[in-house]
Amino acid sequence: MSPKYKDMEVATLSPDQHQVNLRVKVIAQIMFGEVDDGNKSTLSKIKVAEFLVGDSSGCIIVKAINDQISHLQPQTCVLIHNARVEMYRGFMRIVVDQNTDAEIKPFGEASDDKATNANGKADDIQPNLEKNCSLTEYQYVPHVVLNE
Template sequence: MSSRRPLVKRKPVFIKVDQLQPGTNGHTLVVKVLTAKTVLNRSRPDVNHKVRVAECLVGDETGVIVFAARNEQVDVMKPDTTVILRNARIDMFKSCMRLAVDKWGRIEVTEPATFTIKEDNNLSNVEYELVSVVDG
């Protein structure tokens, strides 16, 4: 007999946009897509593969952030769609935060959100500086 315990899934802890911090991951949040702009649409003939990237402005009642949608994610991230981002992470791009979901995460379309998006708090407009901390 095996003494292994069954795998117990953790309940997701939903956070708000204004709680996101640089260099963090594993976030689950409900956001509404405000805009989606394709920034890269290129074919790779060597592997018969298309590469698509869209920058989407997503938010909730606490703020907004730029979400980098890749390939199939671009089709889901349409304006006015409410989505649940599971296992999302923060990437830094030109010293600013970007939200992303890689192969370990998931994007699910959900019921339309009832919240009003706080558009005047854009976390992607905040520039961060890398500071080395030396214990002394």
């Protein structure tokens, strides 16, 4: 059975990329917090968390909100489907939020999963911690055409 989408490698990601599909191991939770949703009439909060995830090519930070957070447990493998790369202060992050139709699924929940064991643990993915794509700073340089 062929996969519905093509997996990418972390090291091949570029700034502001969309439709990102990754098969990664969750290494650690970096941050967790709650922020206002911006609606003054409801005064509700949005849960936000960041995780370090990786594959054999490198690692990167993933920002997730609300329901997606529960899928990102350290030492498990997940499929991140249709996410986007967002720049935060010049550094790349994978974003899974309400502005995308992205989803995070533990291994074994997709019909095309072959590389998992029964409990969804990440036995087959060894993250490359030497190449952290979230630590590379990018600077916007506008494209300027000079008249010669």
